[in-house]
Amino acid sequence: MRIRFGYVAMSVLLKNASPSRTVTVRSFNTLEEKNPGSGLYKVRKAAEENLENSLRLLKHNVGNSIVVYRFSSKLIPLATHPLLAGWDYVAELLPRFKAIGEYIKDHGLRVSFHPDHFTLINSPREEVWQASLADLDHHCLLLEAMQLDRRAKLVIHVGGGYQNKETARARFCDNWQLLPDRIRKRIVLENDDRVYTAADVLRLCQELHIPMVLDIHHFACNNEGENLGQLLPAIFATWEGSDLPPKIHVSSPKSTDQPRHHHDFVNPDDLYSFLTLAGQFAPELDVMVEAKQKDLAMFRLVQDLARYPAVIQSGPASLLME
C-alpha cells in the first residue's frame, strides 16, 4: 500500500506564512468610520497575503514531497459577512486564485477545505441552513476560482443531533437534495467525535453516494463497538469513481483528561495498527495529520512509522507498506 501524508493549513517550519490573517468586525467598522474604504482595504490586503502564503505553503510542500494539503477556511476575511456583501473577491483576486490552481494542477496536489462547525446542512433553523449554504457556496467558489475539478473537496460533518438523531439524519437527506449540484459533487462527509459515528456516516454516504473520510481519532471517541475492519471495505468503496484514493484523518488525544483534544504530535501506534488493517483493503491511502505541530508532526510521524518492520519510507511524507 502506498500512503501519502498531508497536514492542515499552516506550517510550523515555514516562517511568517500564515494563510489565516483575519480582520475583526470591530476593526473593520472602526476603520470605515474613520476613513471610508480603509476597512475593505485592510480586508483585501489580508486576503492577498493569505493567498500569497497559501502558494508559498504549496511550494514548501512540493519541496518536501508533500502532495496532500488542506487550505485554511479563513483565506478571505469576513467573506460571507453581511458587512462585505457585494464584494466580488473572486473577480478581484482572480490572478492569484488561478496561479494557485495552476500550481496544484502542475504538481498533481490533492487539496481540500474543511468548512468549520458552523456549517450545518441538517440544522432545523432556516437561518442556519441559509448561512451554511452561503458558506459552502463560498468555499466552492474559491475552488472554482482556482479552476480545480471535483477532486478538490469540501470535508464536512453531518451536523447536530438535535435531540433526535434519526430526524436530524432525515433532514440531512432532505437538505442534501436542495444543494446545488456543483456543491454536492465536492462534499465528502467525516465521522465526528460526539454525534455521528463512522457507522452512521457510512450509511448516509452509501445512500447518498458521498465519499467518506474516516477520522480514526473520532472513531475511537465515538463508536458503538463496531469492528473497524468490518466497516473499512465499505468506507473505502465510497471513493470508487471519485478518481481519488480514500482519505483518513489521524490525531492523538491530548491527554486522558481531554481525550478529544488534539495532541501536539501523533503517536505512531495510533496509526500503525490501522494501516496494517487498511492495507488489506486499499492499494492507496491518503492520511491527513491533524496535530498542533502541523507539518513537523507529520514528518515525525512518517519517520516514526518507518521504524516498524513492514514499513518502507518512500519520501519525507510518504510510505510503502507490505
Place this chain on the structure above:
DNA sequence: ACCTGTCAAGTCTGG
C-alpha cells in the same frame, strides 16, 4: 517584544 482577553458564525449541557 510580549501578554491576555476577545473574536461572525452553532449546538449541547448543566445550572
Place this chain on the structure above:
DNA sequence: CCAGACTTGACAGGT
C-alpha cells in the same frame, strides 16, 4: 433562560 464548553489562530490593546 443563560453561561460556559467546545476549539483555535490571530487580533487588538495593553505593558
